[in-house]
Amino acid sequence: MNYIQAADDYLMYLQxxxxxxxxxxxxxxxxxKLYGDFLAANDRSLVLDRLTSSTVRRFVQDQVINHGIKPRTLxxxxxxxxxxxxxxxxxxxMKSDFTAGIQAPKADKKLPRYMTLQELHKLFAYLEQDPRPQALRNELMFKLLATTGMRRQELVDLIxxxxxxxxxxxLVRGKGKKRTPPPPSPNSFTVVPRI
Structure with a gap:
């Protein structure tokens, strides 16, 4: 089978x-698409049974050397x-795994830096005094994020x-449409999972 058709089938399966x-x-x-483009640009076959782990290694090498891709993206x-x-x-x-033996590079683990309670109170005080037209919206958005555990995308998608x-x-729709219970909410609104 052809790589491009298989990739389309795979994406449909994931969706x-x-x-x-x-x-x-x-x-x-x-x-x-990047890998398919790499195969085409290097005159490699797009037939799945002809793909090899050495081609994947060359792709990884190309990503690092020629495109400066970071370990996490890789x-x-x-x-x-x-x-x-x-x-x-x-x-x-296809009959064999063309990624056999390929190891992903280790990425630097960056720990998130959380605001202290004092910093959070300062932010809320600033937002409450903001005279701009969008101030109330901004205040509510930041308070929801800080007090409910909602993800940014969940807030953006709110209707x-x-x-x-x-x-x-x-009602919060979780990441990947998963149904997960929310953390306890100390604000006046309770965030509940989708039923």
Missing amino acids: VEKNYSVNTLISYAFDL QRRISCLKSFSQYCLKENY WEQLDLDNHTI
Whole structure:
């Protein structure tokens, strides 16, 4: 089978059967296209059974040397290719794993820096005094993020139908459309998972 057709099938599988988020699908589609473009640019075959781990190593080398790709991004690209290869084996699109023996580089682990309670109070005080037209919106957004454990994308995707003003609750759709219970909420609104 051809690499491009298999990649399309794989992305459809991730969307329909695995219910991956839009952002993840976009990233995987980009990574698969990059590898396909690399194969084409280097006169390599796009037939799945002709793909080899040495070609993947050359792709990784090209990403690091010619494009300056960071270890974390490279980890995702390799993970994508490994997952794609496993899918192709499962679907009998090819006979051997072209990512066998490929190891992702170790990435530096950056620990998040959290605001102290004092810094958070300062931020809230500033937002409450802000005279600009968007000030109330900004204040509510930051307070929701800081006090509920919502992710940024969950806040951005929020729609009116998710608010229940009578019961002081917000229905949050989790990452990747997963249903997970929220952390305890100390504010006046309770964040509840989708049922």
